[in-house]
Amino acid sequence: MQNKSPRRHFLQMAGGGLAALASGATMAASTPASAGVTVKLPPILNATEAQTKDPVISPPGKRVGFAIVGLGHLALEEVLPAFAQSRFARPVALVSGDGNKAQSVAAQYGIAPKALYSYDDFDRIAHNKQVEVIYIILPNSMHAEFTERAAKAGKHVLCEKPMATSVAECERMIAACRTAKVRLMIAYRSQYEPIDRAIAKMAQSGQLGALREFIAGNSQRQGDVNQWRHRKALAGGGALPDIGLYCLNAARFLSGEEPTEVMARVWSPPGDARFTEVEAAVRFTMTFPSGFAATAVSSYDSHESRFFRLQGTDAWAGMNPAFAYEGLKMQSARLMDGHDTLIEPHFPAANQFARELDHMARCVRENRIPHTPGEEGLQDHRIMEAIYQSAREGRVVTIAPPPGPTRGPAPDDGEV
Numbered sequence: 001m002q003n004k005s006p007r008r009h010f011l012q013m014a015g016g017g018l019a020a021l022a023s024g025a026t027m028a029a030s031t032p033a034s035a036g037v038t039v040k041l042p043p044i045l046n047a048t049e050a051q052t053k054d055p056v057i058s059p060p061g062k063r064v065g066f067a068i069v070g071l072g073h074l075a076l077e078e079v080l081p082a083f084a085q086s087r088f089a090r091p092v093a094l095v096s097g098d099g100n101k102a103q104s105v106a107a108q109y110g111i112a113p114k115a116l117y118s119y120d121d122f123d124r125i126a127h128n129k130q131v132e133v134i135y136i137i138l139p140n141s142m143h144a145e146f147t148e149r150a151a152k153a154g155k156h157v158l159c160e161k162p163m164a165t166s167v168a169e170c171e172r173m174i175a176a177c178r179t180a181k182v183r184l185m186i187a188y189r190s191q192y193e194p195i196d197r198a199i200a201k202m203a204q205s206g207q208l209g210a211l212r213e214f215i216a217g218n219s220q221r222q223g224d225v226n227q228w229r230h231r232k233a234l235a236g237g238g239a240l241p242d243i244g245l246y247c248l249n250a251a252r253f254l255s256g257e258e259p260t261e262v263m264a265r266v267w268s269p270p271g272d273a274r275f276t277e278v279e280a281a282v283r284f285t286m287t288f289p290s291g292f293a294a295t296a297v298s299s300y301d302s303h304e305s306r307f308f309r310l311q312g313t314d315a316w317a318g319m320n321p322a323f324a325y326e327g328l329k330m331q332s333a334r335l336m337d338g339h340d341t342l343i344e345p346h347f348p349a350a351n352q353f354a355r356e357l358d359h360m361a362r363c364v365r366e367n368r369i370p371h372t373p374g375e376e377g378l379q380d381h382r383i384m385e386a387i388y389q390s391a392r393e394g395r396v397v398t399i400a401p402p403p404g405p406t407r408g409p410a411p412d413d414g415e416v
Contacts, residue, residue: 057087064361065130067093070137082353088361092130126153139234144169151180163377165236174374185370186377189352195330199317204256208312214294216247216308222300238278244298246323251294259286264390369408379406
């Protein structure tokens, strides 16, 4: 019999239980990078108590230098400001098709005029020893080209998601970086977000019981008909590779499983000029070897809504809102003392972009495989191609297992 009024529990980070799973990571990431004089305070605990460690912060001159390729909204509003909260990375070069914009941004971030490049003369960046990582924030169709050019220049690559516009392009990117012996990381920022990581730990450690369903939605109403995301040649697709990908990747990351088949449909409102080339909406259900199923909807023509819930036999956990840059909220429910109890943990705010930058920087410094390498992006593209095939043919499509691991080692709790 279901209780009429479930008790509400607000668990703080200081307590145990669900929220404590990510306490180390969130506390480390929420500490801003120091600038100028470093002030050290005396410990407030007795010497017999464990002391909180100071976060490791590289001095500016020893941080890994990043070149930002593409100066659109994401770069200007999220990525570049995130360097202020990074502990191991710094911006040292810009690449843009707009020279005046690049000069203005360079002045704002203290980047030398000689470290500004156009798309045409990008290859000169090979001679800039300050640049160790190329962060590609371009339309999807340009990811493969600039990854290959960056690898040829001997630079490591951090590439925005989706990784490319096809499986073939992803394979080229991985091969280019492997040949050049440089690291390739795909910017799946949610996999570095403390709340997502906490839910993944709950799911994979059995705290939810046997996993049964994942239900997710990620939608927003697109405006400008002329933006590049509405052009298949630039985007590769519509809602699916842009925002539906968050649902797809979350199902894989949180469950720790890979899907074996998918059934899908795509739809666009008739006569809408925004969707003459790409789909407005996608709906898909993936099934996994354990019997777990993931159902997601994503739309470019619905009021903004971003959420997911991961349901198990003993409990559920989810986020609403989910997938956003900030303002995320977690909820979980389980039976406690005979009552259906809603749990709402508190997590300190964490800058997902700063955490990505720092993870990539440490992988470069320590010669480590990134947590989200090219293989992770490639697997998502295999699944997206199966989704589109299912929608075209109106049938269930089988998904082959990945030929090897798709993720590198998990970031240390104290690292990101």
